Amino acid sequence: MITLIVGIGLLILGYFVYGSYVEKNFQIKPERVTPAKALRDGYDYVPMSKSKNAIIELLNIAGTGPIFGPIMGALYGPVAYLWIVLGCIFAGGVHDYMLGMISLRNNGAHLPELASKYLGKPVKHVVNIFSMLLLLLVATVFVSSPANLIADITPSWMTVGIITALIFIYYLISTVLPIDKALGKVFPIFGAILIISTIAIGVSLLFSGYTIPNLSMQTMQNFNPEGTPIFPALFFTISCGALSGFHATQAPMVSRTTESEKEGRFTFYGMMVGEGIIAMIWAAASMTLFDGQTLSGMINAGTPSAVVNEVSIILLGNVVGTIAIIGVIVLPISSGLSAFRSCRTILADYIGMKQDKIKKILLVAVPLFAISFVLTQIDFNILWRYFNWANQVTAVIALLVSTRYLFLKERNYLITLAPGSFMLYACIVYILSQPIGLQMGLTPLTYILGAVLSLGVLWLFWVTGLRQKNALSPDSQLLNDQWPIKTLRKNNEASELGK
Structure with missing residues (x-):
């Protein structure tokens, strides 16, 4: 109990x-x-x-990530x-704040x-591929997970396939609506249910007489029943809730609706x-x-949705527990919607x-929905592994x-x-060792090779940074946060952007 309370504090x-320091530094x-x-x-x-921006940001970044990830991360103790x-x-807080604010300085x-x-x-081309891959995986995961949750609390005729189709229909309708109508109207309601x-x-966990595990010298070890090493697996299992590249695809969407830079710390870091x-x-x-x-058996038998159901019913009873499950359901549905919206705008920009017209919106959106629907037929646990890798690579780029x-x-x-x-090193070790990568296993050679490759990437990053900085003039757009004026739409306030 003490660790949970202190951790939240x-x-x-x-x-x-x-957060104040990060804001001051920016x-x-x-x-x-x-x-x-x-x-x-x-x-x-x-x-x-x-x-509204804050609740949209929370629902956009949350999904089932901060629930499913920690459920699977709990295997480590x-x-x-x-x-x-x-x-x-x-x-995570620094990542979200910086990307949101840099986007705010660059026309969203x-x-x-x-x-x-x-x-x-x-x-740009590499990041476009990673961003769209990540968003498609996110959208698919965040369709599959609520479909399973809904199927568990509805009549048997309401199959996962039917629920999946209904979610896609909702996404399609919402995609063609302006952001303040698609998100601004319903997300505050979803947010209230979630909170x-x-x-x-x-509260039920704290006051129901359960013994909540604490972090101590005795429990500072790996409790994973399958013996999976903590590094790098834990840092990919728990991404949302700690550090997630998916957030880098969502913050720019909210930066386009933010009225003042002073709101950034609450909206992004908060x-x-x-x-x-x-x-x-x-x-x-x-x-x-x-x-x-x-816990491992419940997760491996399907998806962590079974754990969500059990936790909610045990702690809150049938009625209130079902309401809590609904609260979990709205998370991935809202994040799936925002993932499709972000993927559409990224692809359209590219x-x-x-x-600016419904026809053009549908020309980009419908093919993305079709690809995602095909991906829903893949096993959830396989999707989750690819999602986590693409997710953390995107976080490194951001x-x-x-x-x-x-x-x-x-x-x-x-x-x-x-x-x-740190996450660059984790990503390289992950792709060297895991079945989705080079399958080298977690050997000393893997860790050493991961370190060498990471240092090589960082050296290249440093050298190109010095070269870029030396080539800049004092009035450079990069130094003065001014996006090329040709990208601005005609507006009577556009001339104020450089203030």
Whole structure:
């Protein structure tokens, strides 16, 4: 119990202390006109309130990630708490804030455009591929998981296939709506369900007489019943709730609706902390109610949705527990919708197709839905492994973009370089060792080769950064946060963007 309470307290403290430092290091300009106002188009660029943006950001980034990930991460025991707390404060929160704010300074540009600007044009094509792959995997995972959850609490005739089709129909309808109608109207309701259900699970866990595992010298070990090593697996199992590249695809969407830079810390860093709290509660509940063998059996038998059902019913009873399950269901549905929306806009930007008419929107969206529907036929656990790898590679790219931004502006870039370097090493070791990669296994050679390759990437990153910085003039767009004026839509406020 103590670890859970202290962990949540540290997450909140991290928002006020480290989050404030990150904001100060970025150097916000509250008077600067944001893309929501300068590029207002009534569809993607629409000014919305701080509270709406925050709840949309939370629901966009949450999905089943901060629930399914910690459930599977609970197999490792209380050590999972460490990654959630430290990862959220020093990696995930920084990642989300920096990417959201850099996008805000660049007309709401998505990660591929930002990678092109700060890392070089050739990188843009690689990042486009990774971003769209990640978003398609996210969207598919976040269709499959709620479909399974809904099937567990509905009549037998309501099959997973029928539910999947209904979710896709909802996505298709929502895709052609302006963002303030598609997300702004329903997400506050979804957010209320999520927050209430999460609090209910947490309070019941604390006051129902259960012994919640604590982190101590005795429990600081690997409890995984299958013996899977903590590194690098834990850092891919728990991504949402600690560090997730998927967030880098969502923050730019919210940066297009943000009215002031001073809202950034609450919207981006703060909602990451909120996701970390959700992750702590579900990790604690899974460790408390099930031993490792039982938990592993439930997960391997299908998806972690079985654990969600059991936890909710045990802690809250049939009626309230079902409401809590609904709270979990709305997470992936909302994130799946935003994943498709982001994937559509990234692809449209890449091929140069303006999304100003329904026909053009559907021309991009429908093929993406079709691909995702085919992917839903693949085993969930296989999808999850590929999702996690693509997810963390994207996080590394986002952290390197953020590092280059801070480096060029001569600010403290270690706040992004440190977590970026760690996760780069984890990604390389993962792809060298795992079945989805080179299948070398976790041998000393794998770790050494991973270190050599990581240092090589970082050396190249450093050399190109120095070259880029030396070539810049004092009035460079890179140094003054000005996107090329030709990309701005005609608007009577556009001239204010450079303030």
